[in-house]
Amino acid sequence: MRRTTAMRTGLATLLLLGTWAGAGSLPASATDATPDTAATDTAQSVRTPEAPASPALLSAMQRDLGLTRSQAEARLADEKAAAAVETRARxxxxxxxxxxxxxxxxxxLTVAVTAAAPDATVDAVRKSGANIRTVKHSARQLDAVKARIDKLPAPDGVSGWHVDPSTSAVVVSVIxxxxxxxxxxxFxxxxxxxGPVTVEETAEEPRTFAAGTVGGDPYYTGNVRCSIGFSVHGGFVTAGHCGRAGAGVSGWDRSHIGNFQGSSFPDNDYAWVNVGSGWWTVPVVLGWGTVPDQLVRGSAEAPVGASICRSGSTTRWHCGTVLGKNETVNYSQGAVHQMTKTSVCAEPGDSGGSYISGDQAQGVTSGGSGNCSSGGQTWYQPINEILNRYGLTLHTA
Incomplete structure (x- = not known):
């Protein structure tokens, strides 16, 4: 099986064309509602600021991670605290x-520290609130090893490679x-x-989730359907394999939205589309009838091991955990770098869709292996890299 891109339908997160009558209904046309009405409906459908997450997002975490509601709430709180600890500890x-x-x-949060670290450094890391593990190599050294491997031509039988801080090595995945x-x-x-490398076997090759046009979903370019990632001021971000710069984009009703203003694939897998023609952006991730719509309040990066949920126009909401960061994925079209790997499943049409942890945007769906029936893994391009690359500002609540 060869790697494929995750295109197929439209708005995995948030470009709204007006109001939606309830969770799960498609957005109405631009003539059906005003922006003020859309904002009112959005406010009614998303979680309150006091809640750790929407009830349906918690439900999705319970379903996919095997948690009770109280465990899901506690995990979100722990992960939020861990993200703050990571900044101090680093x-x-x-x-x-x-x-x-x-x-x-x-x-x-566990923080790896090299054996040569002075006692004062170890004490400072411990005081930040993190657990400590002693390792042989620094993150900088491992990143340098991965960068050297990135320059090697990879055969189809190598699916990717990434830095694994828990083993202090670069893990190469082979079919x-x-x-x-x-x-x-x-190879x-x-x-x-x-440098330090370990090898792991995987059963399937990664693929992007591309497919032909399927009616009824919002975002199309040519004969391809994809999912919207996150609203930014002036447009939205999505996967680069969904369209090249200049390509036109239409919504669920085939009305014109805008054009790809920038796109990169392979090497990267990100793009952004401008918004006009009666469409506007809202800081919301759509639930597609599976969960209520979710407000986006920022883009603080979740650590490895944290829970994460994905919204896509084909498979809707699914949750899992962050498995690794800065992974190179070897698609048939070429390698894509600096990806984050997750245990969340996806299928054709989910490309470009949103990954969110709590109310924090994480990235846009690139590709993966498996499916949402038998299970699978996916990769996303981190949102902050996309924002920095194009000078965009995330639209937040």
Whole structure:
């Protein structure tokens, strides 16, 4: 099976064309409502600021992560605290920082620190509130190893590679059935020569979730349907494989929305589209009838191990955990760098859709393996990289 892109339908998050009568109904046409009406309906459908998350988002976490409601609420609180700890701990560790990850069992962030770190540095990291693990290599050293591997031509039998702070190594993923392939073995040898590397086997190759046009969903370019990621001031962000710069974009009713103003794929997988012709943006992730619409309040990055949920126009809401960061994914169209890996499933048409942790935007769907029936894994392009690349401002509540 070859890698594919996740295109197929429209608004995985938030470009609204007016009001929607209730959770799950498609947005009405621009002539059916005014922006003021849309804002009122949005405010009624999303969670209150006091709640940790919308009831339906908590329900999705319970379904996909096997949690009770109280456990889901407690986990969101722990993850929010861990994100704050990570900032302090990383600053305290300095050059000795070896990466970090969230442990759901303890509800705490673990920070890796190199063995050569002075006692004062270790004490400062501990005082930040993090658990500590001693490792051989710093995050900077591991990133340098990964950067060297990024320069190697990868055969189809290699699905990707990423830094794993818990093992203090770069993990190279190979397709199990092709591990004995000469080109795969040669790549692994060259990767190991670049620095500390471990090899893991995977059953399936990553693919982007592309598909032909399917009626009834919002965002189309040519004969491809994709999902909207997040509203920004002046437009929305999505996956780069959904369209090239200049390509026209239409909504669920085939009315013109705008054009791709910037797009990058492969190497990256992000793009942004301007909004006009009676359409406007709202800081909301759509629930598609599975969950109520969710307000977006920022883009604080969730740590490895944190829970995360995805909204896409094909499979709607699904949740899982962050498995890794800064992973290179080797699609058939070329490698894409600096991706975040998750245990959330996706299917064709979910490309470009939104990943959100609590009320914090995380990124846009790129691709993955498996599906939402048998399970799978996915990758997303982090939102802050996209905003910085194009000088965009996230539309927040």
């Amino acid at each position: 600053r305290a560790a300095g050059a000795a920082y070896g990466g970090s990850w969230f442990d759901a069992a303890s509800g705490k 199990g059935a092709q591990r004995a392939d000469n080109d795969v073995q040669k 692994v040898e060259r990767a190991r020569a670049a």
